[in-house]
Amino acid sequence: MVVTVTPNPSLDRTVEVAALVRGAVLRADASRVDPGGKGVNVSRVLAAFGHPTLAVMPGGTGELATLLRAAGIQPVSTPARGTTRVNTALVEADGTTTKINEPGVELHAHEVAALVDTVAAHAAPAAWVVTAGSVPRGAPDDLHARIVTAARRGDARVAVDTSGPALAAAVAAGPDLVKPNVAELAELVGHPLPRLADVLAAAADLRGGGIDTVLVSLGAAGAVVVAPEGTWHTASVPVTAVRSTVGAGDSTLAGYLLARTSGASPADALVHAVACGAAAVGLPGTAVPGPADIDISSVKPASAPEESLDLTGEAA
Numbered sequence: 572m573v574v575t576v577t578p579n580p581s582l583d584r585t586v587e588v589a590a591l592v593r594g595a596v597l598r599a600d601a602s603r604v605d606p607g608g609k610g611v612n613v614s615r616v617l618a619a620f621g622h623p624t625l626a627v628m629p630g631g632t633g634e635l636a637t638l639l640r641a642a643g644i645q646p647v648s649t650p651a652r653g654t655t656r657v658n659t660a661l662v663e664a665d666g667t668t669t670k671i672n673e674p675g676v677e678l679h680a681h682e683v684a685a686l687v688d689t690v691a692a693h694a695a696p697a698a699w700v701v702t703a704g705s706v707p708r709g710a711p712d713d714l715h716a717r718i719v720t721a722a723r724r725g726d727a728r729v730a731v732d733t734s735g736p737a738l739a740a741a742v743a744a745g746p747d748l749v750k751p752n753v754a755e756l757a758e759l760v761g762h763p764l765p766r767l768a769d770v771l772a773a774a775a776d777l778r779g780g781g782i783d784t785v786l787v788s789l790g791a792a793g794a795v796v797v798a799p800e801g802t803w804h805t806a807s808v809p810v811t812a813v814r815s816t817v818g819a820g821d822s823t824l825a826g827y828l829l830a831r832t833s834g835a836s837p838a839d840a841l842v843h844a845v846a847c848g849a850a851a852v853g854l855p856g857t858a859v860p861g862p863a864d865i866d867i868s869s870v871k872p873a874s875a876p877e878e879s880l881d882l883t884g885e886a887a
């Protein structure tokens with residue numbers, strides 16, 4: 572079982588327009604609403620694969636709870652006042668996405684404590700606890716770090732996917748796995764990471780600081796995993812029509828954990844992770860992939876990283 576924690580859940584509204592024009596009245600070609608928030612999305616992928624999961628979040632009642640139950644996920648709601656935020660993605664015909672994330676409900680100290688205590692109460696039977704996404708207003712920067720510590724009271728391993736000061740604090744709490752993208756990792760280490768060699772050096776530093784596994788998603792360039800067993804890179808599958816990259820990183824993390832909890836090696840889990848991430852970008856809005864959406868055979872086997880790989884999109 573995997574417990575996910577989403578301190579700042581959302582309803583994700585996706586609106587498709589031919590092209591975005593500032594200041595104009597636009598007619599949408601299509602729109603949809605998905606349950607959202609990074610931990611929630613991890614639970615959604617797990618549920619789609621039939622893997623047991625609990626999704627812990629402040630609030631998470633009303634429409635969000637209805638959508639989660641429809642996806643086979645039992646939300647575990649902790650006290651919060653106010654309605655779930657709506658995050659809006661404006662997707663143009665060429666796949667360009669403009670995202671506007673609302674701040675979400677403000678948490679008071681006792682609501683923060685209730686969230687952390689609820690994680691502690693549910694962590695014991697879990698193989699993994701995943702804590703992910705932004706820190707809501709009112710909560711401290713070390714919220715994910717507190718959740719890491721709370722989850723550790725059981726036997727669960729803990730994965731973190733967040734950014735900025737919250738990621739720095741969480742890293743100091745020593746989770747078992749972190750899943751930054753390149754920009755998040757660069758912010759954490761305080762300098763740009765233009766080549767794969769730079770990403771590997773930063774990941775190795777994190778491992779040296781006590782984190783077992785560093786899984787870095789590289790957008791269209793795939794992902795790398797730096798684990799005790801070794802270091803591997805897998806390129807992503809070329810996606811002819813990118814429909815929405817929203818939730819691709821969450822699908823990557825879920826794909827990795829699904830494979831690892833089934834006994835796969837880190838190298839094989841990386842291939843499954845990339846297959847899930849690539850499938851997510853071909854799906855609309857914050858739709859997440861299930862087994863029917865992924866094609867493992869289209870992903871190249873994991874291999875030793877080519878350190879000179881340019882991650883800036885510019886010619887070497």
Ligand SMILES: Nc1ncnc2c1ncn2[C@@H]1O[C@H](COP(=O)(O)OP(=O)(O)OP(=O)(O)O)[C@@H](O)[C@H]1O
Pocket residue numbers: 751752753788789790791792793794807808809810813816817818819820821822823844845846848849852
């Ligand atoms: N343009 C693309 N083409 C093919 N695959 C892609 C593309 N963008 C992303 N992916 C796939 O999705 C995975 C995750 O992408 P990315 O590194 O952008 O995650 P992220 O920044 O954490 O995303 P998010 O925060 O939106 O969930 C990649 O490892 C890759 O497999």
Ligand SMILES: O=P(O)(O)OC[C@@]1(O)O[C@H](CO)[C@@H](O)[C@@H]1O
Pocket residue numbers: 579581583606607608609612658672703704705706817818819820821857
């Ligand atoms: O505002 P945060 O918490 O950083 O990110 C929230 C969010 O953008 O992340 C998910 C995609 O990863 C979406 O479902 C959701 O809207």
